[in-house]
Amino acid sequence: MVNIVVVFPKLDDARNIRNLLLRNGYEVMGVCSTGAQVLQIADRLDEGIIVCGYRFHDMIYSELRENLPSSFELLLVASPHVLESCDMDNVVGLSLPIRIRDLINTLEMMEGNMYRRRRKQRSRPKERSEEEKKIIADAKRLLMERNHLTEEEAHRYMQKCSMDSGNNLVETAKMVFAFMKY
Numbered sequence: 001m002v003n004i005v006v007v008f009p010k011l012d013d014a015r016n017i018r019n020l021l022l023r024n025g026y027e028v029m030g031v032c033s034t035g036a037q038v039l040q041i042a043d044r045l046d047e048g049i050i051v052c053g054y055r056f057h058d059m060i061y062s063e064l065r066e067n068l069p070s071s072f073e074l075l076l077v078a079s080p081h082v083l084e085s086c087d088m089d090n091v092v093g094l095s096l097p098i099r100i101r102d103l104i105n106t107l108e109m110m111e112g113n114m115y116r117r118r119r120k121q122r123s124r125p126k127e128r129s130e131e132e133k134k135i136i137a138d139a140k141r142l143l144m145e146r147n148h149l150t151e152e153e154a155h156r157y158m159q160k161c162s163m164d165s166g167n168n169l170v171e172t173a174k175m176v177f178a179f180m181k182y
Contacts, residue, residue, distance in 0.1 A: 002110075005031075005038055006030070007052045007053070017098075020100060029045065035063060048072050050068065050073070053076075054076065061074065061076050071114075073110050074091045078096060080096075132170045140173075
């Protein structure tokens, strides 16, 4: 379930949105009237969706967007006239008056986008540091010298050992040094 924070200048409006979301199965992590309160809550969360109005007591939606971590999405709820004049980069807009079904569908779409982005980041291979690359290369060189292997054979051997032991390739390279240095 996605973390949701609701922020409107009038706390009653924010509470009404929160209650509407709660009735539709969403968990609301906070109800605020200022951007500073939202930023404090966002610091405690990894990601989430901010449902907000155009202007708060201390800032407007665009300032909030600039100060939020990139893992947060912003759903701007405003009149059609205001939405037309807004900079909508990295912001999803929903016009007033709010229809419950439109709000829920928009949140579902945003939640799906966050889920896809998270999966894409996890599936991306991690980049090794120069130090880790050097450890792996040195371990392959040691295997090539001592066991008369080609580089490809040494690499395949380390990959197999890594998979068999459940360790990553860097840990396996360190084990090769530990066993072969003596």
